[in-house]
Amino acid sequence: MQSRAVLLRRRPVGMPMPDDFELRASDLGPRARGFVRVKNRFVSIDPYMRGRMAGRAGYAASFALGETVPGRTIGEVIESDGPLKPGALVRTLSGWREVFDARPDEIETLDPRGLPPETFLGVAGVSGLSAYAGLTRIAQLKPGETLFVSAASGAVGSVACQLGRIMGARVVGSAGGPAKCAFLREIGVDAVIDYKAESDLAAALARAAPGGIDVYFDNVGGAHLDAAVGALRPFGRIAICGMISAYNADGPQPGPNLMQLVGRSARIEGFLTANHMDLMERFIGYMAGWIASGAVKYRDTIYDGIENAPRAFIGLFRGDNFGKPLIRIA
Amino acid sequence: MQSRAVLLRRRPVGMPMPDDFELRASDLGPRARGFVRVKNRFVSIDPYMRGRMAGRAGYAASFALGETVPGRTIGEVIESDGPLKPGALVRTLSGWREVFDARPDEIETLDPRGLPPETFLGVAGVSGLSAYAGLTRIAQLKPGETLFVSAASGAVGSVACQLGRIMGARVVGSAGGPAKCAFLREIGVDAVIDYKAESDLAAALARAAPGGIDVYFDNVGGAHLDAAVGALRPFGRIAICGMISAYNADGPQPGPNLMQLVGRSARIEGFLTANHMDLMERFIGYMAGWIASGAVKYRDTIYDGIENAPRAFIGLFRGDNFGKPLIRIA
Structure with missing residues (x-):
């Protein structure tokens, strides 16, 4: 099975440029026993990633050159031989990629509580x-x-x-x-x-x-x-x-x-x-109610296709996006 | 009775200069009935006064030109017809002056708790x-x-x-x-x-x-x-x-x-x-003990005579002083 990913090719200087990134396709091969195969549905694009691309000493480790840009995603299990069944929604840290294999303990099941799954990367994330x-x-x-x-x-x-x-x-x-x-x-x-x-x-x-x-x-x-x-x-x-x-x-x-x-x-x-992740469960409970009642509205910017991750990311610094920029993978 | 005071003559620009201040002598005349006459023993010289001399909008009102520079002092009652007897030590806000008359509610009696009175303008103030x-x-x-x-x-x-x-x-x-x-x-x-x-x-x-x-x-x-x-x-x-x-x-x-x-x-x-003045009583209690036990030491810079208040004040910005600069009035 083919999967495409966006890699950090070089460290941006000033405003990030498309050439700082590279789209690379690879063949996943067969899934190993005990692993689950996950297809990302939505990939998060965040401002904090800029600091971790910089290679400066900072509050968190720098992103490695030549590797997939890390980040949060909402994925769907597409193959599994364990208790996590195909179709299950999961939170992952798999980054700017389409499909990947993971041990079940590397991902987290998502209870969508009636909300669209992508909200768990934005307004409810x-x-x-x-x-x-x-x-x-x-x-x-x-x-x-x-x-x-x-x-x-x-x-x-x-x-x-x-x-x-x-x-x-x-x-x-x-x-x-x-x-x-x-x-x-x-x-x-x-x-x-x-x-x-x-x-x-x-x-x-x-x-x-x-x-x-x-x-x-x-x-x-x-x-x-x-x-x-x-x-x-x-x-x-x-x-x-x-x-x-x-x-x-x-x-x-x-x-x-x-x-x-x-x-x-x-x-x-x-x-x-x-x-402050200890607040997450309480926060999601409140937010589900606020969205349901209309007390909180959101308008995200959806880009289709992982190849658009660099464009969505660069757009952050140009004020291009409304709400949360997300990559949707069909 | 004569009293000398230091007035703010003009607003300092940059480093304060001796000519920004003026020493003025005045005759207090007879004390009015119900007032106490206080002679300041120690006058406080503080960095915050610089901001209030500037005439800029700030966190507190500016000092008035042509008037005595306000500030904390430790004084001694020298004349009184009320319960506050001559010899009593008082805290005052009378500023850079030698002697003044006050209503008893404008001053506060000081219990020195075995400490030298000037410490209540510095280490215990x-x-x-x-x-x-x-x-x-x-x-x-x-x-x-x-x-x-x-x-x-x-x-x-x-x-x-x-x-x-x-x-x-x-x-x-x-x-x-x-x-x-x-x-x-x-x-x-x-x-x-x-x-x-x-x-x-x-x-x-x-x-x-x-x-x-x-x-x-x-x-x-x-x-x-x-x-x-x-x-x-x-x-x-x-x-x-x-x-x-x-x-x-x-x-x-x-x-x-x-x-x-x-x-x-x-x-x-x-x-x-x-x-944070609500902490003062508790603090003084601790500090009296720390000074008595030697846990806290202090070394103040004493200038004799109210005429030296400008020099002591200017010294603050030149690093001239050790500890608290104080004016002592004999």
Whole structure:
């Protein structure tokens, strides 16, 4: 059986390019006894992958050159001689590939709870959990507070906005362009900033949140983080989930002036969702209900075919995608 | 009765200068009935005063031009017709002046608990409490952790180092010059950095704390803060008490790259000791014991005469002072 995979051919410098990746086909041969054969249905495309392609010392090991790009997928068992039957849905870490063989303990069965399976890579997956952990455990958002979210139409940001509303906050969201801003209004964001139409983000934030902000959920860094620190109210909190504006920079960019934290008794905290996986089951239970009731909406960007993984990934840094970019494999 | 006071004559630009201040003598006249007359014995000189001289929007109101510089003092009642008897020691907010009349509710009696009265402006006062609140409530220092303290021979820093040791941490302290570094060794700091002798503070910190640091108590900002963020271990915390390196800057200085907080799940938090005054009584109780047992040592810099308040204040930004700078009034 043939399977195609996307490999990391060389480490991107600056903006990733199609030639940094390579599509390679291989023949899987016969399945070994005790293994299951899984066909990926949906493959996750995530900003954090950029850091692990860089080959710099970081918070997690670098991706190996010449190997399939690792990442989360939702797959379907297509051959098995064990208790996991063909047709079963599974979560895997098999990355940007079509079909693979695994020991049963390398994959995890998925109970879809009435949700479309791809949501477990996005709104009901680690992306959604990032928003949930960031707002509850890190920023400790309280009812009546003002929440600011950047990359607010993205996979994490759009959940952060809607959780903010559910948690009783007033939500200010920033996204680029009229279509994304219209989506933010659709999901109930109280004040929308089109950052591409603003020359002075601090002024735009001051108009959107005249009394300042209590919490900033940062997906972007750069000018958004500077503006947010300047707008923080006393005892404000910033949860840094990521900084997509900086991932393609040559070196570390300077940050905001932190003396501003002192007078406001304010806090900035980074977090890795990997440290909050204990919340996943509880979160999925809530999210299934919110999606069913319409309290949470999502709009993902689906690319068909594993050969499009590099395009979907590069699109992350160009603002091409709505919600979560996913690769669908027919 | 004559009293001299130091007034803010103009707002300092950059490094404060003697001409920014003015010494003015006035005649108090007779004391009004119901007032007490207080002679200040010790007057506090603090870095935070620089921000309030600037006339910029900040966390607290600016000092008024042409008026006595406000601040904490320890005074002695010299005339009274109420229950507060002459000779009683009081805490006041009367600022850089010699003698003043106050309503009894504007001052607070001081129980010296066997300590020299001036310690209540330094090691057993708000300076010491800043270290205590910052390490316990903000940074939540735990036994076995590595603590880094900048301006470590200063009024706040020297208490932070010694509390760190008492709390079971390994303590790395940074100060400028051999005399201050020798004092750090005398108070039990485990590894001492003379930042004036180091061209690369990050490298010096890596040598002093090869495994990284868990907590940084920031009094300085600038290169110290950059180095500390770079050296943070997973789940590290930074408590920002002040940033003396930046107080005379023309505008806000950029800070460290905060993407470094994400992979380490680390936190930076600013605080105002004014929000932690509820800890004061408990803190003084502990501190009286620590001083009595020798667990905490202090070395203040005493200037005689209110006319020296500007010199003591300017000295803060030149690293002239050991521990707490105080004005003593004979």
